[in-house]
Amino acid sequence: MSKKSFRQALNEAMRQEMERDPTVIMMGEDIAGGMGAKGEQDAWGDVLGASKGLLPKFGRERIYDTPISESAFIGAAAGAAINGLRPVAQLMFVDFFGVCGDQIINQMAKFRYMFGGKATTPVVIRTLFGAGLRAASQHSQCLYPVFTHIPGLKVVIPSSPYEAKGLMIQSIRDDDPVIFFEHKAMYADTDEVPDESYTIPLGKANVSRRGTDVTIVAIGRMVKFSIQAAEALAKENIKCTVIDPRTTSPLDTATILESVAQTGRLVIVDEASPRCNVATDISAMVAQSAFKSLKAPIRMVTPPHTPVPFAGELEDLYVPNPARIQAVVSEVVRYH
Amino acid sequence: MSKKSFRQALNEAMRQEMERDPTVIMMGEDIAGGMGAKGEQDAWGDVLGASKGLLPKFGRERIYDTPISESAFIGAAAGAAINGLRPVAQLMFVDFFGVCGDQIINQMAKFRYMFGGKATTPVVIRTLFGAGLRAASQHSQCLYPVFTHIPGLKVVIPSSPYEAKGLMIQSIRDDDPVIFFEHKAMYADTDEVPDESYTIPLGKANVSRRGTDVTIVAIGRMVKFSIQAAEALAKENIKCTVIDPRTTSPLDTATILESVAQTGRLVIVDEASPRCNVATDISAMVAQSAFKSLKAPIRMVTPPHTPVPFAGELEDLYVPNPARIQAVVSEVVRYH
């Protein structure tokens, strides 16, 4: 156990799995870095440095830097998975899925079903997402609702370094295609993280905080913000349960429904664009299955229906923050 | 006014707009057909024949058959729109958006915002969607939730030949990028359709049927099925309002909320995969905004979370049908 950043936690997870299982390989643009160049190899270790140090340990037979051709190498990850490997491929920013979406959505996601259960495609696609770094409209999207929508994919969104490590190890061991979302604004967050290998099951929510007044379900970076809001609300004697689903597909509906049965009030915090996102998904599930329990309207805290703006002043308004969450939760608790 | 099929209605809409406005062009694979071949030109008129007959009228300066390279020509449609044309590009099946998604999602959708309001991109992307033709997992998806999720796009889904013509003409005249969904299993449906040009505004729902017991919101082909269910229910003296939003982005929330305020009961019928789809979107909107009105849980009628199967026996179970809609509506009406 020691303090580790989100980046370090991911690095450790990938290293430990590559040590344990020789069929795990890595692919991606500058995933090591320096390919074909005359200077340092492993110069980048991916764009934010999470895979740095793996190249010296595992060599170019396990770590494949790729040309910029996401369709080719994401598709190759699927093809390699069918032929006995367990690739961890990086789609650098999830915003780029538009150039390779077919290999994810129509190929790896559907093999098993289309082939009558006779294919297994153990691929992990790691990908950066989320706003907060002034990276503007094409490098700040969440887009996990798109992948959650597609049957055949699993969608994992860790909310802390501890979660990141355990979920990454489990994702690599999982036999289905997993899209693993890493919030770029959380890379420097630190946490107590065990040194040894451990797994966190996919499809099991984490209840970060228990309170009887209201249930907050939050995704990814919004979990931290929701806990901050809950702490502030605790001072006003409002007791919040904060649920981190960890994975949006599968979704642990039981834990959410159980909590709503107790609190009768639900706020969902989702950094994704508001239409057809995970907040609407969970809201609809609860509205359908826990109608009798509800004492107040289900409220969603999300960005507006706009691309992500560049200027910091606008981006800060765009992303949900603890103060906004707190305000909405207060309203929900006061609702009669 | 005369009986016209969905196909004919689309054809007429495109023809009339091309006549009216010389800047309207068409692009797509086999949109005319016979390109470079020695036999008949206009041999296909797109894969299901909706643009047949336009080539002889407008010639190859207005009708661009393309090589199979969706990124190139969908992107070219966006580039041509910025340079003064109004392209109508066909993405043959919406399932193929994975090979060209970036040009839609990150380019045309975001130009206006990223460029500070200084770009206008009047593109229509027509695309086939939906199950029912035994076309299996890669040619039967709905996927409009994905486009509804993306700010900057408009999403139009006509539910009949009449709607198809008026919405297509309006979409071509619209100055924002529009994704226009054509259900392939509706191509032979017929309707009374005016011969002259007319428009239906985007963002204004159609209330196909009014009743005070329950509100059914249905999308695309599901509108017809919902009306059938409503007719059957009328015999049991259950009076349904059936709302066809026509466009999921923008969404006419006012019409839906008004009706729910009256009926207190809501069923949403969506042929798209169930997670993060339009049914969840509308449900969440209503659960947030009309809580006090609701007398029963909001129910969603959707396919299961699986790819679309090939075998007819399975596909018929997959797609929501009038009987299933009727059963769910009955339950909702009886709920106390």
Added chain:
Amino acid sequence: MQLSRDDLTNAYTKMRTIRVFEERVHKEFATGQIPGFVHLYAGEEASAIGVCMQLNGVDYITSTHRGHGHCIGKGCDVGGMMKEIYGRQDGLCKGKGGSMHIADVSKGMLGANGIVGGGPPLACGAALAAKQRKTGGVAVAFFGDGAFNQGTTLEAMNFASVYQLPVFFVLEDNGYAESTSSDWSIGGHNPVLRARGFGIPGERVDGHDFFAVYRAAKEAIDRIREGGGPQFLHIEFTRYYGHFEGDAMTYRPPGEVTEERNFLDCLSFFRARVTSGGLLENNALDQIDRNITQLIDKTVADAKAAAPPQASELTTDVYQSY
């Protein structure tokens, strides 16, 4: 190039199996009993067989929407294929895939593919795994002239080139992508040069001539197995039926298919060559023809009689665990 009597018999049997299979599917489709989109391979048999005869158990292929020939070439069970096309529980994919998605991963057949250009990236991955795991395996990506303009195919060629992967890129140029001529759609009109632009050597062959395809495929795959990196082959021929069943083919000049069938048919050509050269006898070939007709009759009868998938199958096979 030595082809034994067994090899020749095998080649002929497999090509004829494809032909009879496809002609029969064509006929049955017209009766309305076969659902969905069906794309027939008749006329292109020399490609699937000339190439797949070079392959063995460690090798993989990726296919296209026009996949029946590749399946047969790679050894998929013909009865299971026919049942799949009819959407039956015992079909190769339990009736969930259909014609456009027939696959048998255990045979190294990674699926027909409904997405034009969907296969080449997958082939790169299978090849990368073969190289990394040192299985000696090769991956073949079959794709059409239309698919040759798709970004996924072009990226895959570059990717394979950069990593010198054991991939064989086989361009099946049947003259059309749907109704669009390949003479028009392939900018530059020189596929072999285009492949060279990615650093991949290749050649063009006449796809009506099984022996030409066999020879070129053998040389290419031998080079690949010796570590020579990816290779390319441009095979030219025609398809005998419409793009899919239902296509009236008005974009083709009248008589084009008849002429090809009469004067350039790969099976007639093969038969003439082996009989005139004294390698196989007409009556042995006739016997093969009869056997195959019987076999296909039986697969159709079996498929028609077979049970459709059970309702519970709708929601299985989505995930390994969920």
Added chain:
Amino acid sequence: MQLSRDDLTNAYTKMRTIRVFEERVHKEFATGQIPGFVHLYAGEEASAIGVCMQLNGVDYITSTHRGHGHCIGKGCDVGGMMKEIYGRQDGLCKGKGGSMHIADVSKGMLGANGIVGGGPPLACGAALAAKQRKTGGVAVAFFGDGAFNQGTTLEAMNFASVYQLPVFFVLEDNGYAESTSSDWSIGGHNPVLRARGFGIPGERVDGHDFFAVYRAAKEAIDRIREGGGPQFLHIEFTRYYGHFEGDAMTYRPPGEVTEERNFLDCLSFFRARVTSGGLLENNALDQIDRNITQLIDKTVADAKAAAPPQASELTTDVYQSY
């Protein structure tokens, strides 16, 4: 090739403007006041200017994440650019786009682009519209060595070739895509041959030499305007700064940049050539340098002092109507 005194002055002024702009952004970025990802064009000036000097009001360009040079080449307002980079209300895109999305459609500059390979399809569309509307316009797609392996770029080349569109494909090969060498990533190592594989003629030029770029661009664009269809140019040079600001560039051998700066700098090269040839005088060039430094000083001061966007701007400009 005749370049008048005015042309030469103009070329030098614009190249120097880019250089000073970029060096200043580099410096200011280090102080932490410039947000987001910033990719600098210093070292590559001869491309943007050598090419854009051939263009006029009916022409369009598409750019990349490394777009400042192209903006200046196509005539975007330098003050508006700097404000955009600082995220100000008066920036070229109201502060909503930032460095990676600077655009000015009214100037024919269709945007820097955060997506590698995002631009070439757009350029095809602008060219198609120009051809269809008979404006005489040309579209230039600038893209990097990394982008040359992206399917979107390759598809666009085929599309332009098939329709003989007036597109100029300009490959700016600065040796690296992020930390990956272009010697490795471009399979076949022969971009000009690859372009020919799509039926597009092209040549390679030394990007340190403005005159070489100018000459090649002029010839290509003249051919395009005469209806010769798409053309290709492979420009080789280096970038002086990291991939983005913050990149330590350890993948480059020590001294690589210094050597290029000292011996192959396009501005020094230009100056030496025009002064030794008696075409322009050193003191005139010095004066230009001083003027530009002043200009950029002012744009930075203005940008720092400028107001950020108002909160209400968050939700405007998504749609024309909604």
